[in-house]
Amino acid sequence: MSTIGLDIGGANLKAAHEDGAVRTVAFALWSAPERLEAALARLVGALPPCDRLAVTMTAELCDCFETKRDGVNHVLDAATKIAGEREVRIWITDGCFVSPDEARAAPLGCAAANWHALATWAAGRHLEGRSLLMDVGSTTTDLIPLARGCVAARGLTDAERLATGELVYLGVRRTPLMALGPSIGFRERVHGLMAERFADTYDVFLLTGDLDERPHDTDSADGRPLTRGHAAARLVRMIGADLEMVSHDEASALAEAFRARALDRIASAVRPMGEFDRVIVSGGGAFLAVAAARSACPNAAVVRLADELGEVGAEAACAWAVARLAAQ
Amino acid sequence: MSTIGLDIGGANLKAAHEDGAVRTVAFALWSAPERLEAALARLVGALPPCDRLAVTMTAELCDCFETKRDGVNHVLDAATKIAGEREVRIWITDGCFVSPDEARAAPLGCAAANWHALATWAAGRHLEGRSLLMDVGSTTTDLIPLARGCVAARGLTDAERLATGELVYLGVRRTPLMALGPSIGFRERVHGLMAERFADTYDVFLLTGDLDERPHDTDSADGRPLTRGHAAARLVRMIGADLEMVSHDEASALAEAFRARALDRIASAVRPMGEFDRVIVSGGGAFLAVAAARSACPNAAVVRLADELGEVGAEAACAWAVARLAAQ
Incomplete structure (x- = not known):
């Protein structure tokens, strides 16, 4: 009996086949919850066949759902529909799997349980x-x-x-920098931050060299590419500046200050x-x-x-963990 | 010679005629900068005729503009086009008006100068x-x-x-609550906040009774109306909860904690x-x-x-101030 693990989040859908194949797709669930089923069907269809789906989620926290119960039910509906005749198992924070109907009866057990699946798997290794x-x-x-x-x-x-x-x-990647405020050090002063989504943590880690450029990816605060030049422009906007007022070296120093804040x-x-x-x-x-x-x-x-896990497996680690746990 | 003052922001356009008529319209400039000219023409057209436009702005900080210079030029283009033959005067933080060409030559002087116009007018009164x-x-x-x-x-x-x-x-109104974090008191504990735009300060002040409900206004974080019930749902989402987990009284207590944070x-x-x-x-x-x-x-x-100023004048105070300053 072979299993595909699904980690259904609000911004990304991740699937891992027990045999090792892994796939991640970006999906902005909050903007189109009705398209979840089709997106999941495509994702699972791109992996080898399986007899069982093992599911964990965080998608229920999206504000397109009035309550977590609504969100859990929406995710369970989509997962059971694409499963068809296949078995569906839902991970809950009691540390076991339940049926979709059991999950609906106590939605907080499976809401945002993906971390628990990964931790359970990791705990078994150490x-x-x-x-x-x-x-x-x-x-x-x-x-x-x-x-x-x-x-x-x-x-x-x-x-x-x-x-x-x-x-x-x-x-x-996705944390708006205003959440790291209210202020940051710049030019040896404490500088208030703008409470606008002008830049995200991806911009910080691009400038510190921790993350790579993605010139074709425009999923950034201003819709411009994830390159160091654009990241610098976004970053200095957080302190009310632009790249005519602040040098690239100063933007890099600002990125280091945000990195230190995140680390702390x-x-x-x-x-x-x-x-x-x-x-x-x-x-x-x-x-x-x-x-x-x-x-x-x-x-x-x-x-x-x-x-x-390998780098690819680690990228979809919760999906991979839930697949492994179901297969045990 | 009669004057209309314009305060051109990134989310609102405000106009005040020297004779006392005032008008404010919501306009999400960052999402459609090319429509600024038409929006300004409609706004000015709804007020009595004038011979002169007095302009101040903050719109240049929108991230649809790469630099403040680009934003200032865009705003000046729109203002001078709708002015036609009428004079256009731009307030700068030197405390005087300049021509559009002078403003283009030194864009930082008129960028986000609206506070300065209001302060100059207020200073003259006290x-x-x-x-x-x-x-x-x-x-x-x-x-x-x-x-x-x-x-x-x-x-x-x-x-x-x-x-x-x-x-x-x-x-x-518009401040995402994540900018008031990283944590808040709830149920006598320190509670981490989600770094998502799930709720804004309008929700806080709805629940504290400082601001009124606007049942037909859906310009909220989740697109649901600005009512107390929906505000409570949005607010508790910031701490990972929903209204099945937290009572309305607890949501109100949470709103008071955010109010105290803002005040502080x-x-x-x-x-x-x-x-x-x-x-x-x-x-x-x-x-x-x-x-x-x-x-x-x-x-x-x-x-x-x-x-x-009267309540209506106070709503568009910077536009009103710049009109008065130009008329002096």
Whole structure:
């Protein structure tokens, strides 16, 4: 019996076949929720055949849904329709799979449970000592303590995890920089930020050299390409400037200040969690996770999930994890 | 010779005829910069005839323009085209009017100069002692010291004013709440915020009762109406919750916490500016300005600009001020 794992988010859909094939597509769910089913059908159709879908999600938090219950039901509808006769299993934060009907009856169990699937899988790989899974993605950072092969998180829902600090709403691509304010250091002064979506964290990490240019990708704050030149223009707009007023070197210094702020936010959330024997880093922001781990847990070993999953598998790690868990 | 004053912003266009007629229209310039000329022509056409246009702007900061120079030129093109044979005068932060050609030659002088026109007019009304003009608008707060009838600001451009604290990028309608983070108190805990535009300050002030419902206005984060019920749903989404998880009373308590945060941000920017004899409050957020003035300047008299201009005039105060200055 072969399985495809699906991680259904609000900005990206990720699928991983148990045999190792992985696929990610951008899909702005909030702007067209009615197209989710077709988008999922295309995604699954592009992978080898399977007998079962294993599903986890975060898409229910999109504000096109009035409540999480509405969002969960919408995702379950789409997943069960494309499954047809195939079995559908939904991961819940109790640490097991349930049927779609069971998930509908208690929607908060499967809402935003994708981190839990990944953490459960990772916990099974590191049975000894105390580990921290630090997944820095495009939008969020998950900080999940693991102990004796189990997930040892204190919070389970998004709301609880924002309160415990196990979910930090900061990622390396999509976070609007106003969320890193209200101010930043520039030219040796404290500088207020504009509360506009003029630039995102992708712009910061382009200028610091942590992320690569994507000249054909215009999914940026101003619709211009993800190149260093345009990123610099976007970045300095956050402090009310433009590239006639500020040099590229100064824009790079500003990017370094934002990088330091992001690093500090993550490290500050980790420190109260205590000591760890190892930090397992994953996600598109693994570079930032490594730096945060070295800062907050200087004595811990740093393990890269990508070394175990491969870079492609790591990109869709939650989908891959849920597929593996279903196949066990 | 009669004058219409124009305050050309990125989200609103405001016009005031010297005889007292005032008009404001919402216009999302960043999404359709090519339509500015037609929108301005309609706006001016709806007021009594005039011989002269007096112009101030903030629209140049929209990210549809690569630089402020590009934005200023675009605004000047539109204004001079609709003016036809009529004179066009542009307010600059030197405290005088220049011709459109002079403005093009030094674009930073007229970029985001609307606060300066209002402050100049207000300064002329209060010649004695030290005053603070505190204008809390939909998006920003201007904090302008006035002394002996003159504008005594330390910064002139947006960038300088963000560094001096004379511009606080916080208003009572359009500010995404993520800019008030990274965390907020809820249920007696510190709660991380989602870095998504799920709710704006309008939602906060709807729930605190400071602003009225607008059931037919859907210019909100989720496209649903500006009513208290929808505002509560938007607000609790910021902490990863929905109205099945959080009561309306708790949502109101959360709104009060955001209100206190906003008040503190403004008052904290005022305190380093020293003592004032009076605080002149204006803008759609005058209610918040009064509270911030009482907190930061307990010994100052509070004067409402609306008492001098009327509520309608106060709504388009910068347009009205630039018209009056041109007519002097």
